[in-house]
Amino acid sequence: MFQNQIEYIPEGIFANLRFLTTLNLNNNRLAKLPKDICNLRSIEILSLDNNQLRFLPIEICALGRLKVLKISKNRLERLPLEFGFLSQLEELHVPLNKLRELPESIGKCYKLKVLDVAANDLRIFPTETEELPLVELHCEENPLLSHLPVHSIQEEEILSLKELTARYIMTQLKDRFSPLRAQLRHYPELKQMLAQSSTCAVCSEPFLNTWLECVHFIKPRKLKLKNSSVGHSQEIPIRALLCSYKCFNQKNHEYYGVAFP
Structure with missing residues (x-):
């Protein structure tokens, strides 16, 4: 159906095309x-x-x-x-x-x-x-983030009661003998909410919805690409999530906060 002047496809057209590949x-x-x-x-x-x-x-x-x-x-x-x-x-x-x-x-x-x-x-x-x-x-011709490090220290933030509770529960769930494991079955909404959690790139601890979006840069060779338009010297920015400024302020990690000009 290529190269026509089709402007829309009505609902129902695909209803019985279950074997179309x-x-x-x-x-x-x-x-x-x-x-x-x-x-x-x-x-x-x-x-x-x-x-x-x-x-x-x-x-x-x-x-x-x-x-x-x-x-x-x-x-x-x-x-x-x-x-x-x-x-x-x-x-x-x-x-x-x-x-x-x-x-x-x-x-x-x-x-x-x-x-x-x-x-x-x-x-x-x-x-x-x-x-x-x-x-x-x-990924050529994209305004990808550049690697221009600037020293930065951030003060520790105050987490909400919801976030603190969620982090405590998720930490307890790591213990297979924790009574919270059995109790969680009775709270499907809570279980679904915790399923949306993320893991900190620095400390590897889970967190819910308070994070610091960072970036780290990798060379194309790390992806083991066989064909790419990315130059060998170019760095690819990859998103990383951190659970707190405490982790961000630690030394000897390669995660950077994102600064806008």
Whole structure:
């Protein structure tokens, strides 16, 4: 269906296409996709290059067999937060868009080998980028953060009672004999909230929703790429989350606070 003048796809079109494996909608005028795109249960290759998409519906993250997703030359400003549910994804091509960041959940795409995000507005890569099995990375023409260290000391902040309690509970849950483990089963909402926690890059302790966003820089060779547009001397900025200024102020770590000019 490529190279037409398709402006929209009505709901219901994908309802019975459960065995379709490849769909090419390149070079049309699509501004959005229907929510029932999740019915394409067998889709492995989806190509949407050169359209007018500003966002993707969350339902696209239900395509559990999707291996290749191409959305270059659109108007995307973001990807769904649930992007990590695309567990079979091997290639993601989103150059020439307006992406300001990649969702943190992309670190759950454990089979992702090709990532092309050239010519966007990215400043930093998600936390678990180093864990991806990437063999090809393209990120040229992005305003990536530069490595220009400036000495900084931050005063310790006062955590909220909610944050202190959550940290205490998560620390106790590390003990398999803790009575809190059994009690937590009776509080599904609390269990779901704690599941959204993060881990400090310095002390490795869990925290809930009070953090300091930092960055560390890695050389392309650390990712063991076979094909990349990234120069050997260029540094790739990777997001890191710290649980407190106490950890930030410690010496001998390579995490930097982000300063804006």
